[in-house]
Amino acid sequence: MEFRKRLLATLRAIEPVLRVEGVLVVGSEVPNLLEAGAASTLVVSQDVDIGVPVSVHAEVKRILPSLRGLKPSPEEPSVWLPETPALIEVNFLGMDPSRLDAADTYVLKDTVLPLLVFGPLSLIRAAPPIDVDGLHIPVPRLAGLLIEKLVTDRTGEKGDRDLLVALGLITLATEADFANAANLFVSLSGELRHTVRSNLTVLSLLDPRPGMPDPRPQRQAVAALLARLEATGAEQ
Numbered sequence: 001m002e003f004r005k006r007l008l009a010t011l012r013a014i015e016p017v018l019r020v021e022g023v024l025v026v027g028s029e030v031p032n033l034l035e036a037g038a039a040s041t042l043v044v045s046q047d048v049d050i051g052v053p054v055s056v057h058a059e060v061k062r063i064l065p066s067l068r069g070l071k072p073s074p075e076e077p078s079v080w081l082p083e084t085p086a087l088i089e090v091n092f093l094g095m096d097p098s099r100l101d102a103a104d105t106y107v108l109k110d111t112v113l114p115l116l117v118f119g120p121l122s123l124i125r126a127a128p129p130i131d132v133d134g135l136h137i138p139v140p141r142l143a144g145l146l147i148e149k150l151v152t153d154r155t156g157e158k159g160d161r162d163l164l165v166a167l168g169l170i171t172l173a174t175e176a177d178f179a180n181a182a183n184l185f186v187s188l189s190g191e192l193r194h195t196v197r198s199n200l201t202v203l204s205l206l207d208p209r210p211g212m213p214d215p216r217p218q219r220q221a222v223a224a225l226l227a228r229l230e231a232t233g234a235e236q
Contacts, residue, residue: 031168
């Protein structure tokens with residue numbers, strides 16, 4: 001089944017959650033949704049991450065029993081598994097905008113919906129929602145999600161996948177997005193700035209992978225972003 005159909009069908013299945021104020025689609029599917037017509041050609045994973053602000057955790061938890069076509073994983077209740085091949089996996093992540101330290105991650109314990117409240121997600125702010133095939137989808141501003149992916153210090157397959165999500169965002173970014181990303185970059189600690197620069201360097205060297213954006217044609221764009229961030233940081 002075409003990936004775009006599965007992605008949109010999954011978002012329709014969790015639409016009651018998406019209507020909760022502050023909830024955002026925050027993961028690897030955002031570049032797919034931001035493409036013209038949500039073309040979904042930048043596929044890097046077979047799941048969708050949903051950011052849940054801790055302030056609305058109780059409201060989201062009340063809605064979950066009404067969802068159809070997905071069920072919580074017995075081992076990890078924050079992961080909801082599809083009951084049909086027409087849908088994809090949904091991962092619920094915690095967001096806490098009040099935590100200003102992007103390195104601060106903690107666990108919100110709950111028997112129904114425990115959440116890893118991921119510090120770098122504090123960099124994310126909502127953009128105007130997008131409408132795709134009649135579906136109202138809340139998405140983050142591109143610059144915040146880009147820096148969030150670059151500030152995350154992961155290794156191996158997961159780390160490479162996050163970097164390829166960043167690559168997808170770079171291909172869609174406007175000049176205003178790059179300017180906003182630079183402003184976010186200079187607000188980070190020295191350690192996190194180093195992580196961003198290191199991840200961009202790794203991204204510039206990645207080889208192509210099936211089902212993921214090809215980094216080779218975008219190496220000049222990645223190098224230009226790295227140079228811009230370094231220059232902006234040097235001015236501070």
